Amino acid sequence: MKIPILDLKPATAELRAELDAAYRRVMDSGWFLLGPELEAFEREYAANVGTTHCIGVANGLEALQLVLMARGIGPGDEVIVPAHGYIATWLAVTHVGAKPVPCECDEATYNLDAGRAAGLITPRTRALLPIHLYGQTADMTALNALAAKHGLFVLEDGAQSHGALCQGRASGALGHAAGISFYPSKNLGALADAGAVTTSDPVLADKIRHLRNYGSKVRYQNEYPGMNSRLDEMQAAFLRVKLPHLAAWNRRRRDLAARYLQGLAGVGDLVLPHVPAWAEPVWHLFVVRTGHRAALQKHLEAHGIGTQVHYPVPPHLSGAYRASGWKRGDFPLAEKLADEVLSLPIGPHHTGAQVDEVCARIREFYRK
Numbered sequence: 001m002k003i004p005i006l007d008l009k010p011a012t013a014e015l016r017a018e019l020d021a022a023y024r025r026v027m028d029s030g031w032f033l034l035g036p037e038l039e040a041f042e043r044e045y046a047a048n049v050g051t052t053h054c055i056g057v058a059n060g061l062e063a064l065q066l067v068l069m070a071r072g073i074g075p076g077d078e079v080i081v082p083a084h085g086y087i088a089t090w091l092a093v094t095h096v097g098a099k100p101v102p103c104e105c106d107e108a109t110y111n112l113d114a115g116r117a118a119g120l121i122t123p124r125t126r127a128l129l130p131i132h133l134y135g136q137t138a139d140m141t142a143l144n145a146l147a148a149k150h151g152l153f154v155l156e157d158g159a160q161s162h163g164a165l166c167q168g169r170a171s172g173a174l175g176h177a178a179g180i181s182f183y184p185s186k187n188l189g190a191l192a193d194a195g196a197v198t199t200s201d202p203v204l205a206d207k208i209r210h211l212r213n214y215g216s217k218v219r220y221q222n223e224y225p226g227m228n229s230r231l232d233e234m235q236a237a238f239l240r241v242k243l244p245h246l247a248a249w250n251r252r253r254r255d256l257a258a259r260y261l262q263g264l265a266g267v268g269d270l271v272l273p274h275v276p277a278w279a280e281p282v283w284h285l286f287v288v289r290t291g292h293r294a295a296l297q298k299h300l301e302a303h304g305i306g307t308q309v310h311y312p313v314p315p316h317l318s319g320a321y322r323a324s325g326w327k328r329g330d331f332p333l334a335e336k337l338a339d340e341v342l343s344l345p346i347g348p349h350h351t352g353a354q355v356d357e358v359c360a361r362i363r364e365f366y367r368k
Helices: 009-014 016-029 036-049 060-070 088-095 114-118 140-150 202-211 233-263 293-302 319-324 332-340 352-367
Strands: 053-057 078-082 099-103 125-128 153-157 177-181 195-199 216-218 286-289 341-344
Touching (some): 009 016, 016 233, 036 195, 036 233, 053 060, 053 202, 060 088, 060 177, 060 202, 078 088, 088 319, 114 140, 202 216
Parallel strands (some): 078 099, 078 125, 125 153
Antiparallel strands (some): 053 195
């Protein structure tokens, strides 16, 4: 049985007729940027999340960057970020000239830990930037309380958590604003790069609408030194097709995650995902930990099972941050996770039988 870690073709096949109709609609309209498809998607996604504003942009990295720009965060400022996660979150801070301040994560959930973050706040701290990693939200109740105490802005990185809930509230509506990625592999994925900002702050939303379009809302009247970061009509139309299916696709992911949790309970040295009582994840990834990662990965590959490591190089050890002076040992938990995490196949078009096969092969590995 061949079981890929990721296969985007089944989703396209499921929605082929609707996607073809969306393509034709945009092509026939002759309108390709900042048009009715984008406006409709922005309304629909804001309603889905529970915010009053959604601003479509080119990708998730620039979504985060635009929010920081709109808040005036830049040189001399500090933003607390998770030490474990994808480097894009850090790069958004770096690109506005601010300093990313790494914080070790909560060891159970791998998300930004409010207790540890509290010890990193200085007079230069302007914002907290939690990642809702692997499809589970950070503890936003604790993080928002910390931010309120110190007058900090809270920006969610919601790239992996479309539809995830924290105490019944949706990712994207849990802080002051959120940066969203619709990269094709996400739970809600476009057919190319795409992103958005969600917020209920009308002043912030208005400024971001300027900033994404060269700092202009009226042609040739540039109010700010902005960017070219626009979600195009074609991708907005494709996302409109997929959005009504998101909840059902997330339910499929939850069913498969439950199957993994049951099938792998107590197996070897595997550390399985932990879900707090207040969280309802959407399982963008199903990530286990093991001290035998390389051997387990090789065993699964020999049986046609795809896996992936998210993420093998902690940002503080990447070449991009070499000049910052961080070294191995500075963030030992992040480094330990980078050495041990392994993502197993999970997606709305994987089957229960496939998950059972993965579990069986993992149990086989540990028996040997």
